[in-house]
Amino acid sequence: MSALAAAVHRSGLAEFPRRVLALTGILFVLAVGATVAGLLVPATLPANDPLSPVARFGIASGVMAVAQLASLRLRFGSGRMSVTWGEAALIIGLYVAPPGWLPAATFVGAGVAWLLLSLLADLRTPIEAIHIALCQTVAVTVAVAATCAFADPIGHRLTPSLTVALILGALVYLLVGAFLAVLSHSLQHGVPLVPALFRALHDKLLMFVGNVVLGLVVVTMIAHDPRWLLLLPPGLWLLQQTYGHRLRADDERRAWQEFANATGALNRLDERAVVAAGIGGALRLFGAEAVEIDVIRADGGWRRYRGDKTGARSDDELGERPRGDTDDATLARPLIVGGVHVGDLRVRLTPSTGPSRRDELALAAFGDALAAALHDAATHRELAILSARSSYDAVHDPLTGLLNRFALMRRGEALLRELEHGEPVMLVLLDINRFRDVNDTLGHAAGDELLQSVAARLDRMTGDDELLGRLGGDEFALLARMPGGTSQTAIGDREAAPPIALRRAREMVEGLAEPVEVEGVRMSVEASAGVVVAGAGTADLTELLRRADVALYQGKDGGSAVTAYDPARDVATTDQLALLAELREALTDDSQLVLALQPAVNLSTGAPTGVEALIRWKHPRRGTLAPGTFVRVAEGSELLGEFTRYVIDRALAVAADIAANGITVPISVNLSPQSLMDPHLPGDVQELLRRHRVPPNLLVLEITETVVMRELEVVDEVLAALREIGVQLAVDDFGTGFSSLTFLTRIAVHEVKVDRSFVMRMADSPHAAAIVRATIELGRELGMRVVAEGVETAAQRAALAALGCSAAQGYHFFKPMPADKIVAVLAQLLDTAQAQVYPFRADGTGVS
Ligand code: C2E
Ligand code: CA
Ligand code: CA
Secondary structure: OOHHHHHHHHHOOOOOOHHHHHHHHHHHHHHHHHHHHHHHOOOOOOOOOOOOHHHHHHHHHHHHHHHHHOOEEEEEOOEEEEEOOHHHHHHHHHHHOOHHHHHHHHHHHHHHHHHHHHHHHOOOOHHHHHHHHHHHHHHHHHHHHHHHOOOOOOOOOOOHHHHHHHHHHHHHHHHHHHHHHHHHHHHHHOOOHHHHHHHHHHHHHHHHHHHHHHHHHHHHHHHHOHHHHHHHHHHHHHHHHHHHHHHHHHHHHHHHHHHHHHHHHOOOOOHHHHHHHHHHHHHHHHOOOEEEEEEEOOOOOEEEEEEEOOOOEEEEEEOOOOOOOOOOOEEEEEEEEOOEEEEEEEEEOOOOOOOOHHHHHHHHHHHHHHHHHHHHHHHHHHHHHHHHHHHHHHHEOOOOOOEOHHHHHHHHHHHHHHOOOOOEEEEEEEEEOOHHHHHHHHOHHHHHHHHHHHHHHHHHOOOOOOEEEEEEOOEEEEEEEOOOOOHHHOOOOOOOOOHHHHHHHHHHHHHHHOOEEEOOEEEOOOEEEEEEEEEEOOEOHHHHHHHHHHHHHHHHHHOOOEEEOOHHHOHHHOOHHHHHHHHHHHHOOOOOEEEEEEEEEEOOOOOEEEEEEEEEEEEOOOEEEOHHHHHHHHHOOOOHHHHHHHHHHHHHHHHHHHHHOOOOOOEEEEOOHHHHHOOOHHHHHHHHHHHHOOOHHHEEEEEOHHHHOOOOHHHHHHHHHHHHHOOEEEEEEEOOOOOHHHHHHHOOOOEEEEOHHHHHHOOOOHHHHHHHHHHHHHHHHHOOEEEEOOOOOHHHHHHHHHOOOOEEOOOOOOOOEEHHHHHHHHHHHHHHHHHHHOOEOOOOOEOO
16 A cells, blocks of 8 residues: 555545535635635734734634534434534634634634544544534634624624624524534435434534623633633533533434334334334434344345445345454344344444444344344244145145145035026046056056146146146046036036037046156056036036046946936936935925926827926935936835825825816826835825815826736736726836737726837837837727827927827927926917817907
8 A cells, every 4th residue: 555545544535425525625715715815804903912913813723622622522313413612712713813813713723623633532534624624614704704794803892782793603603514514414424404404503502502602701701801711611611511411312312212213113024124124223223324134034044135324225145144244333233032043233334433332232222123023024924824825735735736625615616606597517527547557556656746747737728717626536626617608508407418518528638648757657647537517506516526426437337538427327326325315304395306297288289188297306415306316216215105195295286286277187197116016005196186186087197017017916906996096097108118018908008108219219210110100009999098208309299190199298399397387388288279179260260
């Protein structure tokens, strides 16, 4: 380091901010100008002056120096401000020396005083000392000019006008001096000028008044007898103590206020917010240059937050515990709560001020508050993560991250509730074929990996508003609304899955078939899917899953990858015991088992020939069940008698209603074959007919030929008893048994119902057509009604009419309908039929 550089370093010039240096330059020019100009003004000294001019200048400089040396320094923002005896020195100086000399005296006195302070006490750098001396010189110059505009103080007794002029000078000195000091301060520390100026004036006010009084007292003493001045030192000491006390008290109050604000602001729950408040608080509280807070993270890493007084903020991720730079001007404190180290706090103060004992204590208290706040924030964060994780865990499958069974059920039910009643939804149940082999041959880790990649693939194929879940093991389920499905396209519970649902399931299976590498082995994932489509509100999700499961295993048995649910093949897989218990309950509750009614019509007149009662189970959980799913359960149990009575009872209620409306159409009830072995049946039927006041011939009991073929005595007795009562008998599903024709010759019936399968195949199977034709002819010969079942098209209707079939039943005419609709439909049918039978009214107008 060269001598010059060393000098510059010692002078503090290197650290002195440029902006302030510019001000120093301006002040220097002004001070030198004032000094020179002042010295050039001719000085008027008192006549017979006992003091030499040099002595007067010396006294003035000395007073100026003493006023600065005895100054009090207080913290001011992030720097320090000196409060001096300047006003007293000014008044005394104006009394002892010609005004023109005062700038020079001030420059010399203040300069020497501050240089001494900077060298001996190391309070200021030399350049700062010079800067302060220049400020004083300029302030004194302006003040002297103000006083001299009104009076000439030197050597004169204190008159009121001179007093006022001196006070004015002191005031000007205060204002200019404070302005320059605050300007320098704000240039150096970047704080706003005006509030700082007000604060400085407020702080100096008491001292200003004391200084002016002191100056005037001293002047009066000198004027009377300078020996009075010997009394001055104790008084000065007392004043100095008072000033100091007052300033410290103010400072203290402000510090506490700031401390309260700073610690109060720490009260946040988020680490960043706490740290931001901590940095801002420490910057203000300590008037610091910069603040660093290192925080230990949950994962053991560190994060360093930094902020400085210019407002710059930064944060960095650090690996291990960072080293903080420390020097004399930096205060550091580990942040510890209850023995737990949560971080470190470092506060870098302005080098010139350095840390005081009070700073250290304040840092300790602030650090503890910060540590507590950081600890709270970390705890809060952990709690939040923990509760988020546990709610995530509660609904997600830990292996694949998909919804678990529980969540799929819950959200699925919610989705079904949201949709309009009847809006179609589809459920695809997927199962990986031979998954067990993967587990057995490659190990469970490979199995898990396979499941994860399957889950990921399925997830990519799933839309945002669809629900995909892993039900457990190797089973996955997708629940989705049918594309374009609205209640207009609502589907019944019996309809098969539409092609669009099957295509979707096939896409899923094909998407999985793409080879995947598991534990280094390339394999292709074969999966099977069961698909079910149902209207929202017709079955709950448990039932949909059951149906999809039925489809899936039927598919697996049949070797097909994608299988739609077929209710007709469901019976065997239904949980019969559970269903039986539920049926027992349903029989006691008349809202669950209800009748759907399907009219049969006369093919030539269109008049109704009968109404068939078909049972439906509006199951509270499984949705609407068709008879195929539960009638067999009843048939195999002791509930059958009760079930049969229930149906007949309901049907007769409908019959009574129909009859009450003046319509004479019989109602048909399907009997289970086993019912014909129940000797109580005829009695029950008779009792029910009586109760509903329905004529026996309005009840048709449909029986199938199979049971009758067993030639049991009891069956013959029951049939004879029923005929005795007067009810009609019909043979249902005619043609499907082995010896139908023999059957008809053995027992006399009123009606034969040609099975749907023949009607369906009639057009393209001559064999089927022959059976239909033969049955119709036989019926005509034996005097029985022949009703064709399952007529779905106009072509079938026309073909049957051509064969001379008297009546037909089927979707072509009516689908089974709720009981409250049947009377209106029958009335309508009768009206149109009569119009056809009597095409002309009496007045000759035709209606057709
Ligand atoms: P079923 O006696 O042959 O009744 C006719 C079935 O065919 C009914 O099915 C009916 O909805 C359906 N159907 C009617 N027209 C058409 C058509 O044009 N096309 C097609 N594809 N189907 C048509 P459902 O109601 O599901 O009844 C099924 C079977 O359950 C009945 O066959 C009957 O044997 C039995 N069943 C119904 N109700 C009862 C009952 O109360 N007691 C007993 N024991 N059995 C019943
Ligand atoms: Ca039937
Ligand atoms: Ca039938």
